[in-house]
Amino acid sequence: MYTSTLLGLILACGEGNSEATDASNTSKTEQTENNTDAKETTEDSKIGRQGLVAAPADVGAAPADAITTASGLAYKVLTEGKGGEKPSPEAKVTVHYTGWTTDGKMFDSSVMRGRPATFGLNQVIAGWTEGVQLMSVGDKVRFWIPEELAYQGKAGAPAGMLVFDVELLDIQKPIVAPSDVAAAPSDAKTTASGLAYKVLTPGTGTDHPTETSKVTVHYTGWTTDGKMFDSSVQRGEPATFPLNRVIKGWTEGVQLMVVGEKTRFWIPENLAYQGRPGAPAGMLVFDVELKEIQ
Numbered sequence: 643m644y645t646s647t648l649l650g651l652i653l654a655c656g657e658g659n660s661e662a663t664d665a666s667n668t669s670k671t672e673q674t675e676n677n678t679d680a681k682e683t684t685e686d687s688k689i690g691r692q693g694l695v696a697a698p699a700d701v702g703a704a705p706a707d708a709i710t711t712a713s714g715l716a717y718k719v720l721t722e723g724k725g726g727e728k729p730s731p732e733a734k735v736t737v738h739y740t741g742w743t744t745d746g747k748m749f750d751s752s753v754m755r756g757r758p759a760t761f762g763l764n765q766v767i768a769g770w771t772e773g774v775q776l777m778s779v780g781d782k783v784r785f786w787i788p789e790e791l792a793y794q795g796k797a798g799a800p801a802g803m804l805v806f807d808v809e810l811l812d813i814q815k816p817i818v819a820p821s822d823v824a825a826a827p828s829d830a831k832t833t834a835s836g837l838a839y840k841v842l843t844p845g846t847g848t849d850h851p852t853e854t855s856k857v858t859v860h861y862t863g864w865t866t867d868g869k870m871f872d873s874s875v876q877r878g879e880p881a882t883f884p885l886n887r888v889i890k891g892w893t894e895g896v897q898l899m900v901v902g903e904k905t906r907f908w909i910p911e912n913l914a915y916q917g918r919p920g921a922p923a924g925m926l927v928f929d930v931e932l933k934e935i936q
Contacts, residue, residue, distance in 0.1 A: 695754055697746035701805050704786040715769050716786040720807065723780020729763055729813045732870055734877075735774055736760045736812040742805045749800045758811055764871075767792050774810065782809040814876055819868035823927050826908040837891050838908040842929065845903030851885055851935045857896055858882040858934040864927045871922045880933055889914050896932060904931040 704716035711717075729735050736758050740751040752759045763771050769787030777783055785806045793799035826838035833839075851857050858880050862873040874881045885893050891909030899905055907928045915921035 694748050695740045695751050697742045697748065698784065698805070698807070700784075701742050701746050702744050708784075708786065711772065713768075713772060713791060714788045715772055715791055717773055717776065718784045719781060720784055721780070721782035721809075723778045723782075723810070726778050727813060728778055729775055729810075730816070731764050731771060731775065732762070732816040734760060734762050734814040734816070735810060736814075737774070738809040738811060740807050741800070743800055744803050744805065760812075760877075769804070770806075770808075773806075774808065777808070777810040779810050779813060782807065784808075816870040817862050817873055817876060819864045819870065820906065820927070820929070822906075823864050823868050824866050830906075830908065833894065835890075835894060835913060836910045837894055837913055839895055839898065840906045841903060842906055843902075843904035843931075845900035845932065847901030847903075847932075847935075849935060850900060851897055851932075853886050853893060853897065854884065856882060856884050856936040857932060858936070859896070860931040860933060862929050863922070865922055866925050866927065882934075882936075891926070892928075892930075895928075896930065899930070899932040901932055901935060904929065906930075 704710065705718065708716045708718040737760075738752050738758050740748060740753050742748050748754075763774055767787070769785060769791035772791070773783070773785045773787070785808060787804045787806065789795065789802050789804075792804045793801070795801065826832065827840065830838045830840040859882075860874050860880050862870060862875050864870050870876075885896055889909070891907060891913035894913070895905070895907045895909070907930060909926045909928065911917065911924050911926075914926045915923070917923065
């Protein structure tokens with residue numbers, strides 16, 4: 643049975659979909675309704691119902707009319723969209739895709755599942771990060787991704803060069819960083835631990851969560867150079883987690899809040915990921931809205 647490798651695409655970069663919480667309840671990947679146009683052949687539709695999408699005739703190697711980038715990524719536009727904006731590395735995109743190994747074996751397909759996939763372009767294999775940035779909404783492109791831009795021999799992942807047909811359905815821009823993202827302003831408060839915070843919107847509640855409370859929040863996180871690395875707001879789905887299972891800055895900071903409050907936190911590295919490989923580095927800035935305390 644074939645299962646989705648989208649999580650593998652994300653984990654190949656050492657990051658999860660919801661880094662802010664660092665908890666076991668990784669946020670669900672946002673799914674949209676199937677917008678695939680009806681251009682499949684009858685044969686491919688039949689194969690799709692049987693659980694496979696037929697490999698293209700050029701799956702074994704990029705054809706002469708494919709374009710190859712400096713990194714070695716080869717691609718060919720199959721269907722042109724309407725042109726326009728292309729995604730940035732920090733953008734979130736919604737795509738339909740099918741992937742094959744060069745012997746024609748399909749290993750994953752959102753088309754087969756009947757629902758597109760949504761993910762951050764900076765959270766997938768290098769070939770996807772580079773390739774999808776070349777696309778505009780409506781484009782359908784075939785990529786031949788060499789192993790060094792794919793899974794690099796990772797155990798259990800598809801091996802060798804991989805071939806993907808990708809249709810770009812939607813681009814979601816990253817949320818713009820606040821003007822004070824680089825450092826806490828003079829009117830921010832700083833706790834004994836070094837956590838700085840500023841209330842943006844007062845809450846309506848009176849109770850504060852405890853260290854063992856489960857909370858539901860909306861949040862967006864940036865590094866101090868203004869790059870957004872995670873956002874429940876962009877996903878359109880709040881995150882729920884126990885406060886004792888997240889980074890220290892969250893455990894301390896969210897306890898200062900009441901329901902309805904929105905607060906900006908400047909979390910020093912010793913209260914964040916402490917230099918953990920693959921995690922956002924340095925001081926992190928989060929806008930957090932506390933929606934519920936359980």
